[in-house]
Amino acid sequence: MADKQHLYLVDGSAYIFRAYHRLPPLTDPEGTPVGAVYGYTTMLWKLAEDLDKAEGPTHLAVILDKSSHSFRNDIYPEYKANRPPPPEDLVPQFPLIRDATRAFSLECIEEEGLEADDLIASYARAAAAKGWDVTIVSSDKDLMQLIDSGSDSSGRIDMLDTMKNQRISIPEVEEKFGVAPDLVGDVLALMGDSVDNIPGIFGVGPKTATKLIQEHGNLTAALDAAADMKKSKLKERLLEHREDAEMSRILVTLKEDCDLPVPLEDFALDGVPSEPLADFLHKHGFTSLLRRLDAGTGSPDRANDLNPAKAETAGAAASAKGNSQPLPDMPAVDRTSYECVQTRDALDRWIEKCLAARVIAVDTETSALDAMQADLVGISLATGPNEACYIPLQHGGSDMFDEKPEQIALDEALAALRPLLASDAVLKIGQNIKYDLNVLARYDVEVAPIDDTMIISFALDAGRGESGIGGGHGMDELSSRHLGHQPLSFKEVCGTGKKQIPFGEVPLDRATEYAAEDADVTWRLHKHLKPRLSIEGGTTIYERVDRPLVPVVAMMERNGIKVDRTQLARLSEEFATEMGKLEKQIHEDAGQEFTIGSPKQLGDILFDKLGYKGGRKGKSGQYSTDQAVLEKLAGEGAEIANKVLEWRQLSKLKSTYTDALQAAINPKTGRVHTSYSLVGAQTGRLSSTDPNLQNIPIRTAIGRQIREAFVAEPGNVLLAADYSQIELRLAAHMADVPSLKEAFEQGEDIHNRTAREMYGEVNRDTRAQAKTINFAILYGISRWGLAGRLGVEADEAQAMIDRYFERFPGIQRYIAETLETVRERGYSETLFGRKTWFPRINSKNQAERQGSERAAINAPIQGTSADIIKRAMARMMPALHDAGLDKVRMLLQVHDELVFELPEGDVDKAKPVIEKIMAEAARPAVQLDVPLGIEIGTGTSWDEAH
């Protein structure tokens, strides 16, 4: 195994000037000039591509000039004095060069008082002395002095001009200067350099300089020989300007013994993350590179393209198999290892440490659960296992007399943390980081780029865990499952019930253990889970769909939506009055008072006391009194059933909507801010909580009044855009059903089409039945289920199913194939590759198995629909921005609908943009056989917008 080390030293400063002049004046989406950055990035890219080649680097660093002043100015004040200031549009690119470098996970070296050339010389010599080969990426002729063929004990040094794609070693130097590298300095001293303002000997150019050195052997000899020369202009000049030449010799001499600010070993190219790269490329609009990044990934992770982290990949493969095992290479969690950061010095140290680490976990501690109201209490950071800290910011009770613990002032700490948290070069990992994004956004702190262990877990394991809050992707569960470690629980730290205290009142030592542990565990989970994405095929859905969505959904949550409190209050009163009347009548009909809202009591009244027919149901032995049962009773003339139904509707609307929504209005913003879960639904759909804004009534007139209370600010309107019949369209595509596809292509009403195919004629009844069947198909049909819905016998329902399969060939095949693959692999997949696991698909329990089968038939369709609208959401704001529509706000998502708020005057311009983004959201990843129909409406209320 060849373990020859090969160090590449990139002369970044020289490169950027050349790139600037060679490339067109590009700007990024934000208008920042990035032409030189682009050139620089491309150059790094090319180097990265050579990683595995024989001549490729094992170590790499970029060297930059820190300031224009160096020790050479002390010798000769005019040094580089005639150099014009850098062009105005190059200046802002310098910091981006550093970002680009870090995005590639490369070291970036610069030192005050030293020029890049000196650092390069020192590093090159140091590496060569250790026997490493060195390649200097530059075309600077000064650096050619360093070129060396190497020996048994020392490595060789050569140069690479990436613009000309030319290697420079001794023959090339000899061709250019006519002398060996160690005499290049002497030639340069004679000829001078107008760019650096090195005088040399006036009137002596490269030709003469070379000739003199060749003839006399070195500079001193050449100068000494001048006295004996025959009279000439040259002799005069050599004598007259001898001192200039001698000083020039010093100026062109590279300082080869600088202290090395970063040890050579740190330049090793291994185990580096590449996520920041994609974000950097994206942010600056380097789409062609981004495409290449993606093209190179396919299934393998992009990290493999950019670094030779083979060890890491192999380890990940092992851990993916036994994913309940703790990682062998991580030390056990040690809560005593955490640091409580209470001084500015300590904070600065941690910030440096994070910048160096490039992959950090971040967690915020707050005073409450609601990200829109919670106060920031502290921040924890982790850079590795047991490398974590907690930064208390607002600890100490609200009581003025309490002594507050020592902590850095909030403003000061946030100002120090802002650049780190916003740096392209540092990946910020969170567990449900959307929460932290929203809390920090309220303190004007931006966090990007990000990764989220909860969402990575979801991309890998949706459907595998127990259902419940977090869906099996909560931190405690992930930690137990993957790390074999149980972190401190919030309860253990803050207590529970009445004794619960706010986090800000937890003593700092305890708070540090809890908070830093969360960051530590998050960091470890990321290390464990992230590599599984590429191995198990989750990269595409995570990188292309879910991860980009996090900041978008966070923004939607912060936007919130205005609700008219007066309108809701009025409805609450109306509903209460009506319920009171109904209650009285129901009690009269029952002949006694009872709690209508208690299904148990109601069942007893209806079926025992009043003697209506209706069986028991469920294990509880309780009568069912649901809508279907009550409607049946009402059909048989039971007036009380109708009244209960009406009462229930009002009760539901009042408690769940008109009362609850008023309480949900945020006092600071005056709006209602829901919280979306990106891991709530196994199919990939979002879910909405606190309050749920995805189930606001629409189906009944009385319920729609609640929608009227969702309004736009004055001068604005709400715009609702929804996908029409998206799941049926997807079914038509995925099952490849010719007549359904044709109907959608021709814009035909799909239920009419189904009715025509099934019954030969279209009327109200046949259309309604067709609609039911269409949905039944999407949901995984059974003869009994369909029979129950249509009110026919199971035999008849089966005949209809058979007819459906006959008229729409493809459906039956789709169902069979889907089930076959799910049984075999254990999971279903959407068109975009999202997996949903069905662990009970082969269960011996028939009910369980059949339930899984129905879900498995539905999941690819529902999930693909979710993928599509998510893609639309991720693209929406940039598209609106490009159209100059910065006042359009995206507020809500309701599975196949997006709700916006925008100035009335922007409607005409915004409509086509929104329509286009939604209609084309599947492309280019997937080319659907059916068009995606979009319906758009506007109005001052959500009801009107439909």
Next chain:
DNA sequence: GATGTCACG
């Protein structure tokens, strides 16, 4: 905390 019910796509 479980159960039943019902709001949405």
Next chain:
DNA sequence: GACGTACGTGACATCA
């Protein structure tokens, strides 16, 4: 021969 009957959610009231 029994099972239990359409997919995916979240919130609320009641009751143990």
